[in-house]
């Protein structure tokens with residue numbers, strides 16, 4: 001294998017999904033819905049596969065119907081008081097947000113260019129930056145001191161002095177993930193304003209991963225605020241979205257990038273050599289689904305339904321002795337495993353507690369074996385330096401059937 005890939009192992013999601021299968025454990029690891037996608041979404045998919053004869057390549061930058069629908073869907077929300085989105089020049093439809101992010105780094109980075117990531121970061125970012133010849137630089141989101149905490153994802157904050165200090169003459173871009181995986185944090189307007197101010201002052205690009213934009217719960221400090229709507233940000237923001245997260249169809253792999261025309265063109269130039277274009281019937285189906293969802297109030301309903309699952313998991317975890325940090329958005333709860341560690345530790349066999357592996361890895365693997373419940377170790381979203389800050393936490397997904405959440409909680413309660 002080439003050096004570019006030889007340092008990579010399996011992603012943490014592949015590793016823990018395999019563990020779940022091997023131990024017949026309840027899988028609250030990888031963030032994908034295990035419930036059926038909404039009927040209107042599946043029916044749109046079926047219709048365009050069976051009836052529409054959309055079986056050939058479509059426009060590389062994005063199927064015309066989908067880019068038109070996306071432009072309507074996002075204006076005015078993403079261009080508050082700003083010029084409208086030009087569907088033909090400002091959008092690239094990608095094979096999931098993952099390819100959108102990959103094409104973005106390919107399009108904007110020269111060798112040695114630096115990208116600032118906030119820790120914890122979604123694990124694809126550093127790998128994709130490195131493959132583009134760039135260099136990731138890290139700044140941690142920190143958890144407030146115990147006395148200042150309110151027990152929610154709002155307790156994680158960006159220290160602006162640390163953020164500023166991460167910039168160098170080589171910084172090309174920053175990545176913001178809002179709502180955040182795995183913290184569930186929904187950035188407040190004042191936080192976004194402060195970030196935007198630094199980004200404008202340093203004159204860099206902002207890549208805004210907003211795949212969970214429609215999953216902001218009613219108790220969040222504010223609704224989702226697209227980064228592009230902050231002063232000075234429209235001309236420098238690359239926004240990523242995902243039909244997978246929006247419509248519970250992660251396997252369809254339809255995502256998109258919205259950016260100012262010259263940047264979108266650069267992203268397209270990379271994208272045309274990666275997949276060329278994205279599955280035609282699914283693009284048409286996502287367009288229908290977006291139109292239906294905007295008219296029917298689906299996004300509100302889905303957010304309410306998912307919030308109930310969040311509360312169900314939070315309650316169940318608490319009763320099992322694993323209090324969670326209440327997430328305001330997204331798919332995941334971070335919960336404190338320290339009270340069950342002594343019991344898990346007794347079950348460890350030689351080799352289970354590999355000293356080179358972060359403590360939360362040992363905990364999460366042992367939870368799989370002893371309890372039959374699979375979370376994801378959050379240290380996989382941190383650099384080694386900051387991994388100890390999450391050593392007692394585990395990430396549990398609640399985008400799951402109620403009976404699956406209940407069974408996981410029952411097992412934890414029976415164990416604890």
Ligand code: PMP
Nearest residue numbers: 096097098122181211242244255
């Ligand atoms: N960004 C974040 C923060 C994610 O959590 C995920 C996947 N869950 C993605 C991007 C990838 O999205 P997609 O499935 O559309 O490639």
Ligand code: GLN
Nearest residue numbers: 013014029030031032181
């Ligand atoms: N984003 C998903 C998660 O955080 C995983 C997606 C993947 O496995 N590529 O669980």
